[in-house]
Amino acid sequence: MLLRTVLMLSALCAPSRADESGGVPPSMPNAVEGTFRKILPTVVKLYGAAGGSVHGYGTGVLISADGLIVTVDSVLLDGLNIRVVLADGRQFRAEVVRRDPSRELALLRIDANKLPFLAPESSESLLPGDGVVILGNSFKGAEGSEPVSIMYGVLAARTTLELRRGTQPLDYAGQLLVIDAIASNPGMAGGPMCDASGRWVGLIGPLAEAAETNTRVNYAIPAEKIEEFLGLRATASAPAVAATPTTPGAKPFTGIRLFKLGYLKKAAFVDRVAPDSPGAAAGVKTDDLIVAMDDRRVSSVEDFERIASEFRPGQIVRVTLKRGGQVMNVEMTVGEAPR
Numbered sequence: 001m002l003l004r005t006v007l008m009l010s011a012l013c014a015p016s017r018a019d020e021s022g023g024v025p026p027s028m029p030n031a032v033e034g035t036f037r038k039i040l041p042t043v044v045k046l047y048g049a050a051g052g053s054v055h056g057y058g059t060g061v062l063i064s065a066d067g068l069i070v071t072v073d074s075v076l077l078d079g080l081n082i083r084v085v086l087a088d089g090r091q092f093r094a095e096v097v098r099r100d101p102s103r104e105l106a107l108l109r110i111d112a113n114k115l116p117f118l119a120p121e122s123s124e125s126l127l128p129g130d131g132v133v134i135l136g137n138s139f140k141g142a143e144g145s146e147p148v149s150i151m152y153g154v155l156a157a158r159t160t161l162e163l164r165r166g167t168q169p170l171d172y173a174g175q176l177l178v179i180d181a182i183a184s185n186p187g188m189a190g191g192p193m194c195d196a197s198g199r200w201v202g203l204i205g206p207l208a209e210a211a212e213t214n215t216r217v218n219y220a221i222p223a224e225k226i227e228e229f230l231g232l233r234a235t236a237s238a239p240a241v242a243a244t245p246t247t248p249g250a251k252p253f254t255g256i257r258l259f260k261l262g263y264l265k266k267a268a269f270v271d272r273v274a275p276d277s278p279g280a281a282a283g284v285k286t287d288d289l290i291v292a293m294d295d296r297r298v299s300s301v302e303d304f305e306r307i308a309s310e311f312r313p314g315q316i317v318r319v320t321l322k323r324g325g326q327v328m329n330v331e332m333t334v335g336e337a338p339r
Helices: 003-012 031-042 223-230 279-280 301-309
Strands: 045-046 057-064 068-070 080-084 091-100 105-107 131-137 150-158 163-165 174-181 193-195 200-204 219-222 256-258 270-272 289-291 316-324 326-333
Touching: 031 045, 031 150, 057 131, 057 200, 068 200, 068 223, 105 223, 131 200, 200 223, 219 223, 256 301, 270 279, 270 316, 279 326, 289 301, 301 326
Parallel strands: none
Antiparallel strands: 045 057, 045 080, 057 068, 068 105, 080 091, 091 105, 131 150, 131 193, 150 174, 174 219, 193 200, 200 219, 256 270, 289 316, 316 326
């Protein structure tokens, strides 16, 4: 009886073979493999700093032929040497162009050309129960030209969750794509999640827990967030702008300087605004209290400097400020820092 059961299972699991009357040839790839082969050349392996729950390696996606890469914002990017390994095994050193903790995303650049790349596409048509394909360097299984890992699962829910990492709450706000695959393995963060047709609809998020249940969440950041980050989709506070700085490597400039001495040092009070600067053009004045920028709360000088450093030249930012007893919003077009 046991032998018969084993033989039956073997027959059920055996690959299909074409007979003389036709049928499926044994070499014909399934839909998941087809998606994998389509996306694989655009997926890169990342190596950098390690710390805490971050293992020092991860995944990214090429988004332009000239070497722009989207990945997740993490400790991995804090090191002096970020190494990128392409699907064909070539290695490059990367620079961080921009980071956005509110979306958990980062933009990198390598000095390369004529690369395969992906463009994010709306995830709005993806419904709970739909199949998804996930690629990533799980457990650092790919060091060189070896292909990254592939997972197949389904979208479990599209929802909002309060996330934390360790004891620290995350700034991320908005919907998440919760999936039933174990996508929180080390190295998977930053890998693309695609639908069954190969459309790039999400990016696997960094390790996080749901604050309410203290359980690890397997999730992807929706493609809409990636489009906002790249300036391909207008947000509630700013229209879409160019994805890259006006001048390669240019740093953002607001012309706003805050008090750093005395009793005002903890709050984001404006000390002075440089003439003919983006802040001056927006109408920011001395003694204004900066409350928020692009709906991200500013409660200290450090908050202001951190958030302002993540903007890009040309980006239109909504600044919420308090002047006397009045709260107002102004729009500021970020400039380029002098070199």
